[in-house]
Amino acid sequence: MQVVGIIGSGYWGKNLVRTFNALNTVNLKYVADVSADSLELISRNYPDIQTTEEYRAILDDDDVTAVVIGAPAVLHYEIAREAINAGKHVFVEKPFTLDVGHARELVALADEKNLKLMVGHLLLYHPCITAIKEQIQKGEIGDLYYLYSQRLNLGKVRKDENALLSFAPHDISVALHLMGNSPVSVSACGKCYLQKDIEDVVFLTMNFPDNKIAHVHVSWLDPHKIRRTTVVGSQKMIVFDDMEPREKIRVYDKGIEKATEYGSYGEFLSLRDGNIFIPAVKMAEPLMIECKHFIDCIENDRVPVSDGRNGLIVTQVLDAGQKSLKSGGNPIMID
Numbered sequence: 106m107q108v109v110g111i112i113g114s115g116y117w118g119k120n121l122v123r124t125f126n127a128l129n130t131v132n133l134k135y136v137a138d139v140s141a142d143s144l145e146l147i148s149r150n151y152p153d154i155q156t157t158e159e160y161r162a163i164l165d166d167d168d169v170t171a172v173v174i175g176a177p178a179v180l181h182y183e184i185a186r187e188a189i190n191a192g193k194h195v196f197v198e199k200p201f202t203l204d205v206g207h208a209r210e211l212v213a214l215a216d217e218k219n220l221k222l223m224v225g226h227l228l229l230y231h232p233c234i235t236a237i238k239e240q241i242q243k244g245e246i247g248d249l250y251y252l253y254s255q256r257l258n259l260g261k262v263r264k265d266e267n268a269l270l271s272f273a274p275h276d277i278s279v280a281l282h283l284m285g286n287s288p289v290s291v292s293a294c295g296k297c298y299l300q301k302d303i304e305d306v307v308f309l310t311m312n313f314p315d316n317k318i319a320h321v322h323v324s325w326l327d328p329h330k331i332r333r334t335t336v337v338g339s340q341k342m343i344v345f346d347d348m349e350p351r352e353k354i355r356v357y358d359k360g361i362e363k364a365t366e367y368g369s370y371g372e373f374l375s376l377r378d379g380n381i382f383i384p385a386v387k388m389a390e391p392l393m394i395e396c397k398h399f400i401d402c403i404e405n406d407r408v409p410v411s412d413g414r415n416g417l418i419v420t421q422v423l424d425a426g427q428k429s430l431k432s433g434g435n436p437i438m439i440d
């Protein structure tokens with residue numbers, strides 16, 4: 106049984122509390138938050154959980170084996186570092202850290218102390234992303250050429266992070282996962298309309314080895330609510346639309362092939378416009394899969410899918426994206 110403390114029970118932290126509390130392998134002993142209102146709500150709904158305004162009370166308790174951080178992004182590094190130094194396994198929400206050096210330090214620290222460090226890249230635990238990855242690995246779509254995703258909405262405007270930091274970690278982590286590789290360079294363009302120096306809309310492009318490319322469009326200032334990823338391969342194309350209540354994935358047997366023998370330019374490219382296939386995907390709540398995975402990694406000494414190293418690469422991409430944004434869209438090489 107893992108004894109867990111959750112730090113930060115705001116909008117997203119409440120979901121973490123609900124989910125970890127539902128796991129029978131977890132004793133959710135504490136929730137910490139600086140907001141008395143948040144804690145009162147937790148106490149009302151979960152009378153057995155101890156609440157505290159001081160998160161260090163959790164770190165000081167030797168019974169606690171793991172800490173879950175749902176506090177604002179600016180606090181992730183500091184709280185995660187203290188928690189690892191206190192000997193706790195750590196699950197930290199995305200964005201992992203706001204600084205590449207901090208991400209590197211946390212990865213090294215967790216390695217040194219032999220503790221699990223996992224980042225909340227929720228979409229990597231989405232059954233549809235798992236299904237798409239399987240299709241790619243089985244060679245169903247042929248060569249993966251390129252992919253792009255859109256995460257658009259009206260609202261949830263943040264004041265301490267731009268739309269890139271707030272939304273793109275999910276899509277970047279998915280792009281890295283599906284590509285099975287890290288990008289060599291990143292460029293990004295975006296604009297601030299509502300607040301000074303906080304981009305409301307960002308278009309980010311990642312260049313991968315072997316002529317592959319991934320594009321991410323994020324915005325909280327958009328009339329549409331879209332959460333869609335499109336993957337284009339040499340044989341087939343896949344669209345994952347997370348706004349669809351069911352049948353979220355469509356596999357299009359479409360493509361354009363170069364004919365080996367042809368008499369005219371018209372015959373040089375042959376278009377294949379075949380069937381559309383809807384794979385049956387057994388749905389489960391991604392957050393539940395993610396939280397179970399964290400506990401399973403602790404109990405069975407496994408490496409989390411979204412471990413600190415995965416978090417570090419996503420942080421490097423975000424950092425390069427931020428630098429590119431400020432330079433007006435110049436490509437930034439990834440180390």
Ligand SMILES: NC(=O)c1ccc[n+]([C@@H]2O[C@H](COP(=O)([O-])OP(=O)(O)OC[C@H]3O[C@@H](n4cnc5c(N)ncnc54)[C@H](O)[C@@H]3O)[C@@H](O)[C@H]2O)c1
Binds near residue numbers: 226
């Ligand atoms: N995985 C996802 O899909 C997802 C979705 C939304 C948010 N998030 C991430 O979760 C984190 C929190 O986001 P949110 O939307 O819940 O923000 P929020 O502002 O609603 O909640 C943050 C909470 O942390 C508390 N807090 C602040 N300082 C604290 C401290 N020193 N000790 C303890 N608690 C403290 C605040 O009082 C607040 O209740 C962010 O990193 C965000 O990016 C992840």
